[in-house]
Amino acid sequence: MSLPYFESVSPGSGTVPPRSWYATSSAASLSLNGSWRFRLSPTAEAEDDSFARPGYDASGWGEITVPGHWVLQGDGAHGSPAYTNVNYPFPVDPPRVPTENPTGDHLRVFDLPDTWPADGESVIRFEGVESCAKVWLNGTELGDFKGSRLPHEFSVGGLLQEHDNVLAVRVHQWSSGSYLEDQDQWWLPGIFREVSLLHRPDGAAADFRVHASYDHRDGLGTLRVETTTPAARVSVPELGLDLASGEPATVPVQPWTAETPRLYDGEIRTAAGETIPFRAGFRTVALEDGLIKVNGTPVLFRGVNRHEFHPEHGRAVGLDTMRRDLLLMKRHNVNAVRTSHYPPHPAFLDLCDELGLWVIDECDLETHGFVFDDWRRNPVDDERWTPALLDRARRMVERDKNHPSVLLWSLGNECGTGAGLTAMARWIRDRDPSRLVHYEGDPSCADTDVYSRMYPPHDEVETIGRYEDEGPAKRRQLPFILCEYGHAMGNGPGGLADYQRLFEAHDRLQGGFVWEWIDHGLNHPGYGFGYGGDFGEELHDGNFVCDGLLFPDRTPSPGLVEYKKVIEPVRIHGDGNGDSSADTVRVTNGHDFTDLTHLAFTWSYEVDGESVATGPLTVPPLAPGQSAEVKLPAPPADARGSEAAWTVRAELAEDTAWAPAGHLVAWGQLTAAPRAVTAAATGAAPVRDRDTITLGPAVFDARTGALRSLGPIQVPADGEPRLDVWRAPTDNDDGAPWQPDARYGLLWREAGLHRVRHRRDQVALDDGALVVRSRVAPAASQLGLATEYRWTADDSGRLTLSVTVTPEGDWRIPLPRLGIRFGIPSTYGETATWFGGGPGEAYPDTRAAARLGRWQSPVDALQTPYVRPQENGARADVRWAELTGPDGGGLRITGEPEFWFTARRWTTEQLDAAGHGTDLVPGDTVWVNLDHAQHGIGSQSCGPGPLPQYRLEAAPATFSFTFSALGRIGH
Template identity: 35%
Template sequence: MNKMKTISLLLTLGVTFGAKAAEWENPRAFAEGRMAPRATFYPYSSVNEALDANVWQSSRVTCLNGRWAFCYSPNPKSRPADFYKTDYNVSRWDSIDVPSNWEFQGYGIPIYTNTTYVFPVNPPYVPHDDNPVGSYKRTFTLDSATVNNSRTFLHFDGSTAGMYVWVNGKKVGYVQSQKNPAEFDITDFVKPGGNELACEVYRWTDGSYLEDQDFWRLSGIDRNVYLYNTDKRGRIADFFVKADLDGRYRNGLFNVDVKLDSSEPLTLSATLYDAGGRKVYSTDRKVGANETVSFKSTLTKVNKWNYDSPYLYRLVLDLRDASGKTVEATSTNVGFRKVEIKNSQLHVNGIPLEVHGVNMQEHHPDNGHTIDEETMIKDIRTMKQHNINAVRTSHYPQPPLWYDLCDRYGLLLVDEANIEAHGLGVYDISDEAKKTHPGHAEMWRDAVLDREISLVERDKNHPSVIIWSLGNETSNGKNFIDSYHWIKKRDNTRPVQFEQAGEGENTDIVCPMYPPYEWIADYGKREGVTRPYIMCEFAHAMGNSTGNFQDLFDLIRTYPTLQGGFIWDWVDQGFRMKDENGREYWSYGGDYGATGYTHDENFCINGLVNPDRKPHPGLSEVKKVYQDIRFSSDNPISGEVTVENLFPSLSTEPYEFFWELLCDGNVVTEGRFELKVAARSSKTIRLPLPPIDKGADYTLDIYACAKKGDEIIPTGHEVAREQFILAQKDLGATSLAEAKAKIIHDCDNWTAEAAGASMTFDALSGELTAYTIDGKNLLSGAMMPSFWRAPTDNDFGNNLHVKSNAWRTAAQNRRLVSFARDGNSLKAVYRLQEVPSDYTVVYTPLDDGSLSVAVAWKADDGAFTPELPRFGMIITMPRSFNDFAWYGRGPQENYSDRKTSAFLGRYSGKVADMRWNYIRPQETGNHTDVREASLTDATGYGIKVLGLQPLEVSALDILPSALDPGLIKHQQHSNDISPSLRDVYLYVDLAQRGLGGDNSWWALPYEQYRLVGKEYSYSFVIKPIKP
């Protein structure tokens, strides 16, 4: 502990007296007048108050949130320099909410950039002409008793970049690091009655070089501000709770170190209550002035904390005077758990952990970086309902309340320091660059270490925090090595990770970002490794993404050292906006007229949920892959199913199991059962299935659902699912009517007639142009080949839109070589102009009025043909045909590499609801393994498509061309897309390219999900439907 005090003192001395330049351009000036970092806790007047833990009701705490007087200045030169003085008149100033970002209060411009600094790079200097300053002022009142008998502290949970603070016209201090708390002792600055608080906030400081994260650049005091008062005789300055487990993971090893700031002898008691309010430990200790006290005890058979059973005890510290009266009380939640690395794996409570993680930025759709409790709980609820068990606080500490909620509801946290200097270089830093680089340069050492210390000291008592992270995408150097060793000496209960350390000395976990599949496999196969492999970022969820997620976890579950990772990322960082017509859309980089600033467009839109937390279709896949209850069977047709419970603590007793047997998508029989499977074990049951007809499709669907709901998981909520394919019909052997329809030719058309249906083919184009039943034409346009899809963000990233550009217009520009009768069929042969190949469609009218369609494509021998985005046809129908039904995978959109969560079944809906409104418009609405699909109108007329092999089908109210910006991405949004008022489009494909998702800048979908062959063919049947 003495070494810790020495480091803190050196930091304080360095930043207080070492600065000659302006503080906001001096890396050594970052904490002038600031108190030493400490854990988050609040003072109360009694034990009962501390147990209630209602901070805003505490008589010792005064909330300063609310409306403050505010003046916005575009640069330091134009700021009101003397505003902090008590006689400065601010009556004509505007007012602003605190906490808030001033860009969302009508001042300045939000700027989004990923890795590039907004300002010219010249560390530690920042712009003077373009560096907005916010001047804040408010008053508060203290009574005489408080001023005379108490010490008064001013606390900021966070503020942007750099902030000067004055009380009653006197300078209190200066702080940097927008995501760390700052606390000042203002006892000598306050007076009885009215007091004035003034804050001057800078948008850019030298500290901004440490805050080059992939997020919006926003400004202002955007976290809570409050005062608290403590008795002058003494206060609890800090404490560190270590609630560990013994080697058998049964008994609790309870240790708490309490640091006192007192002027006289007092008595300190420590009492631990269980969740029912019963005392399980209590002790008193007489303490001298400014003493640090340690309490230790072993508690038998404690209830353990984990993400599936977040059991919390409550610790109350009570500091009393000689008469037994409380001088100060405080409290914190305590969770007993052990985090360790053994056998090359990360263990929690002795059990290897599979990390089902997400990265999470601090983001609100209307308020920027100011997050309310309701939004936090909504995030936790949605995460838990989708089997997410861990969050990396990318790339900075979240607000203190977040950690309390994660303790309460059970989320594991990788807590990350507010450090990223991406724009100064990450890899292969030259010796010259190292002289000014935060990872290496001595001038940044104290600032880097201070951010690490602030992180650890603030969050050290939270059981949800299981790993410390040194920061993100900043070149690894001596400053991070020193930080690692400081943390390891301060806290021996948690691992420390740093992606940039690779397999170097200053990381306990190998935590790469976006490694290729082969690299992951190579680490899993390696012998002699001592560290787990947990990806700090993977599965880049930008736009329509999250492909091959099941493939990744199949690999992860093959090798013990591979333990999962954190998806990038949780929430789309878009803000709610309205266009001139009142239509809402979500903004992204470049949308605010920030001319002259760099921006990275929609690269901030990579969430699993929308900004308002509406889940994306891809989140269903994540939920399925991440589930902790899993089902398997070597012989599912027998009804024998193994239920595996991978929860670390819970049995399956809280869940009820349901099963359905479906034949051709229709339920044949169903049942339910209860099965108690202990944590980390499995049991096999046999379901009473009837005989299976192998000439039909049979599936067995099993679900696990919550019996009893709570605040986070509602009653009946599905926590796990699986589908077993018991039998599949041979679609190629589908019985069809005879090909004896009447075929007539005139100079312009071919016509086929049968069973009251009429089909018209254009003799000059070879296209089906009309399909009539009872005099009603079911088509509104010609049936056309379909080779192109609106590029996804991943397609843009891997350059599909350029490499495969020839396919964009290949269908429109095809040349008809011949169109003639071929027996009972009509055969159209085309030459594709842009792609050296032949394309053939054979139409066979059938006796029952249906039409068989056989499509084939073959590239010329030796010719280069780019990868196909899709291979299929488009059927265009009148807008009135808006009822879509299909027998295939659903209900959510799915793709060849994102379909394990989408079960084979029968689904229906309106065409308008089939299109997911991605923030940047792109490919959407696909369904795989489709056996049949139909579009009908309100009167019951329509068409049905039957696949003679599984199809990929979608029904949309828009063409790919409307979603496709071309060779260059444009600032497109959902409100730029207008559905067709005339037509709907049924896409009938053999296949479509997978989505991919390993990253969004070069990674391709895996080979098995790409259309790179030199020939493809498929067949389907169109049947008219009438009432």
């Protein structure tokens, strides 16, 4: 049976050979973006091709914007987006696709500009169409193509007319190409990148290639630009070069690196009169001594995986958004991007060249859904599909070959193994031996230059770093990277600092790429941002599509703030011995190429979280890898306080292309004077009457021992302070079924920790204290926590609660949290001020970015708006916290020892039940958690769980909090 073109395994027909992309040329061009006529059909063959003929009346059609996806336009009239991670959203029967195959017919009528040349050739170029397209111009069929994230061009010179040119494009949502594009993202059909008409003068260069190597031993760069027309000339005025096509020249240059992205502007001039600007970055990539080296130096990737995404436009991402992404990356110390899992818009690589990022350029290829059938019928192991695979490799390499930022070509992602991948690797190496080849999915590393893994646990990474891993002999000689790690889904990822310590300790470990850059939450009329299942999909993977370091609106998440601190390229450490007369700080340059002359260092001396003195700090111009002990000044003579610390900052000394002078690159803190122990409130005697017990400023229920008021603050009936061990499980708590670590979120719920009961055993007055003894335990279980609350007070208005917890039973799981929860009227809790870690949230394994200081925030702003609500908002190492209302009345809490502080205007149970942020409705009570300890976060939504040192094991604990009312509230 002959298959239609959209089900053929052929990559297409009629296109011209792929070539390099460039942003501008002196040749004529015409953008065909904008409003197109559009008709959607339910099947591929519901309509004939008469719409492509001149004169066809499409006045009854709707309109759609190109670039764009039709499912994101038309207010639902054009279908809906759908999200799956691994599963194909159609029956797996390659290369066949369902009869129900939404098909969009697009029409664009255009005139040629009056200045359009009459000679030469013209091509119509499509930068990206999902997933298969057939194209006509003025009724003549040009051909068809697949390869959604790759460019395709058709010659049209003989078909153009001055007026009323009819460009017709039929786009099928499903095609044989869909089997090669199972890439953990929304399925979004349409013409989502630019369409343009380009003039190609007679004698023009059909293609060109810039070779710009660098010899680090003598500082010389060699430039050679090959063009397909020998009559071309190549000039680089800054270097004094004017060369023939293919002619090499070796001159002194400044090299290109991600830290110093030095580019030289050049121009190609052809005999046809066309000029094509280009930019040369001189650098050499090599695999030497078992390491990836650039210009003779090993590099450490501080990277991210980046899908192209916009919450309104899907993969139709504009230049401003691309630049915004890269500025955010640079400002958060990210130095590398893996273009998961397809080549990005070509302009993105121009920006990487300009701003400075290492790039792993990944082919538009993933066949992950075949894993469920043990990779049976996998296209990459079926020779009939090899031409399509090679076509995708060629289009990527030819388009992107002139970018100095691209260090490695990646064959694709999660495709299993097969001869098709080997054919791709051989072709790429033959075409471009100046770069390395990457692929993660083949443990033999037969076709790759780097050993790459996803989400291995820390201990395995350390074993690999020590060259103690088992496996093929070739693999043990290769450098190692984590092409995916630190799964940034919801609250997290945890454990990044522990990975980074391994990277910096072992040369073989050349860093990694956090998964991923941005949450793919699409705008939704009811939920704000929607995820899988919110658009009526019958098969979906829920919020697994929201696993980024940015929220969908590109607001940095706490995970990105943490990552910035973890990967900062300057290390600032002190001994923290508290001997301020002899304090020094150790500064280490972690850059690969640059010294520290581009940074300005300052010190700040802080007492009780507030700066009392600042000044510049002279740091030697350390070369990469060098360290120095730098003397700090004497602390201010009049500085007094219970706790003091030095904060040293490294900031940009001058404006750069990616951030202004003063931008914070790195920081460190060391103790100058340690915190004094906070004494409990004692001395006031409890007084009992029939219904109440009065203790200092507080009133308790005499029968239950429940706190009812503290000074003017009335405690809500259900808001008494009592032990709390439950948190709304994070995505990482719930974990992934394929990971071997225990999925504690599920185990906590199975154990009933979300529904514990509080049995009151005794209320007694004992030696000047009110003592309440209780047992906290879930139903259907012998597990319990024997809890003693000991209340004391003094005559100055302070009230202290000391809590002693003793586990009972055979606890085989850690606790989510351990502390107390209580509620206060929201009129007392609009603003939070605290002395501790901040300004953002932190947890035991996500606390590197928590800087000790005095911070203030509206209570509502303490919440982190994860797309799927979950535990969030804790502040670490808190010494004291205040909750206040508009007139300053409120509550002060001091902890011994330091504690984790959380406040929100809904309960943990309400947070746990919410599917979207719109489900959370603020109430009249502010619910406060004061935690002695929290369980770690980990990365188990796709990676490993928290390391042992971050697990909150059930063990005896004692902690205390002292409360005092602030001001008064009027009535």
